[in-house]
Amino acid sequence: MSRACWIGVVLGWLVASSAQAVEVQDVRLWRAPDHTRVVFDLSAPVEHKLIALDNPARIVVDIADIELKASLASLKLDDTPISQIRSGIRDGNDLRVVFDMSAAVDPRSFALKANAQAGDRLVVDLYDRGAATAEEAPSVKKSVDSGGRRDIVIAIDAGHGGEDPGASGPNRLREKDVVLAIARELNALLEKDSGFRPTLVRSGDYYVSLKGRRDIARKRQADLFVSIHADAFTRPQANGASVYALSTKGATSTTARYLAQRENAADLVGGVRLSDKDDVLAGVLADLSMTSTLDTSLKLGGRVLTRMDTIARLHKRNVEQAGFAVLKSPDIPSILVETGFISNPGEARRLATRSYQQQMARAIHAGIRDWFTAHPPAGTLLAWQKQQGGQQYTIARGDTLSDIAQRFNVSVNELKNVNGLSNSRIVIGQTLKIPAT
Structure with missing residues (x-):
């Protein structure tokens, strides 16, 4: 083989290798009050398409020329509208990820370029249907x-x-x-x-x-x-x-x-x-x-x-x-x-x-x-209590007299005196008067 042919083969191999080098390195999932976010961490930018399908309800994400190196099985789907996540290869090197849905969602997706804080990512947000955003x-x-x-x-x-x-x-x-x-x-x-x-x-x-x-x-x-x-x-x-x-x-x-x-x-x-x-x-x-x-x-x-x-x-x-x-x-x-x-x-x-x-x-x-x-805002309970010369506190589980004194910036002795206490014993549900500071 001539030198020129050999160089051509090597270059062709490098081009082919680089075209297939993009990987999904990790997949992460978070549940927010109004939506579920899935993030694909990528080794390089990619092209993708998002498709919503019915009967049964599915969200499909097609990613071109990429290899899945991360596990989808480990993602926790509790409290999400996703019942299952599947993946497969189509059209040679394209990756298809399918989200089987147990509830209706409004899907959105976008790519994020690498920056100082993170690498290239593909984000899929599945918003609960009819819910207000966070x-x-x-x-x-x-x-x-x-x-x-x-x-x-x-x-x-x-x-x-x-x-x-x-x-x-x-x-x-x-x-x-x-x-x-x-x-x-x-x-x-x-x-x-x-x-x-x-x-x-x-x-x-x-x-x-x-x-x-x-x-x-x-x-x-x-x-x-x-x-x-x-x-x-x-x-x-x-x-x-x-x-x-x-x-x-x-x-x-x-x-x-x-x-x-x-x-x-x-x-x-x-x-x-x-x-x-x-x-x-x-x-x-x-x-x-x-x-x-x-x-x-x-x-x-x-x-x-x-x-x-x-x-x-x-x-x-x-x-x-x-x-x-x-x-x-x-x-x-x-x-x-x-x-x-x-x-x-x-x-x-x-x-x-x-x-x-x-x-x-x-x-x-x-x-x-x-x-x-x-400096209580006008119309608040604290403003009224300040006008009355003090405030009240109801004992909750775990409270101690010293904790309450520290919380209200008063001494334990002041608390005892204003409430007629002979010792530091308090009970849940008891109401204490808090002296003005």
Whole structure:
């Protein structure tokens, strides 16, 4: 064989090999309140088609020139409208994936190009028929007592979720898991408090866009939006907890700017284009309402930071500011709490433990209570209680007198004196008077 022929054979083999080199390296599935998301991790971009078929109901995804290297059998289909997932080869090298459906859905699909956070992906979203999207979740009504006094609604946002794991730490520790655990602890604490009504923006392991998180807080008529994170930095030595508010100008530090850029890039992982216009914020940043909201955010964030100082080393002793997209609500005070650097081995070990997660939740909770006890919104139960010179608390399972005293920023002796208690014994269902602080 001549040299020219040999080169032609080799080139032909390389072209053929490259054409067949694209692989489905992994398949992941998440269930959100309103839809099921399936993500195909790819070794390179692909062409695909999505087809909906009836009798029986099926969603078919055809992917051209690709090889399935991942397992479909291991995907957990519980609580999803998918009864079975099958796959097969057609037209030579094309892959067909069939979702057998047990309920009607509205399917959507899109490809995502590789970026700094993730590789090439194909995303299939199966929206429950007739359900509101997660970003259009029904509002949570502010409960009102017989006197017309309402609860204070706290929107608790656990950062990241689903195919967006956030930052990673040692031993496969993932930010999305740590912050959801802290968010649930904070939610449980606020549920015990008379006059407060917490709501979780993300209640499970699924993705919500940054704008979607703000929209959920607004639709649920939140009085405060608190986003919980545990980020990473370029140096593993970086450590300390922080509280951030929105900046309408520049960031207050290099770290603040870096973390804001990292958090804002989360939408790249979830498939939201960063170039999409932010209609909510347009023309509002210079508004007086935004100025008032920012002022409250900074002062409330300061109360939370003071409480966090009792259990963690602070990265900075003041509330920092940067252009965090998730904080861009012009009408809701919003703070972002960095519970620590998951990239720091020491802090990662603490963040992985339930005891530290509970401590962090209690610190955030105490800071929120400090602010709203001193500055309750008009028309709320706390505002009425402040006018009466105090408030009441009903004992719940697991409560101790010292915990209640710490929660309301009073001493155990003050609680005993105002309630006529000779010792620290309390019972579930008992109502305590809380002295004004």
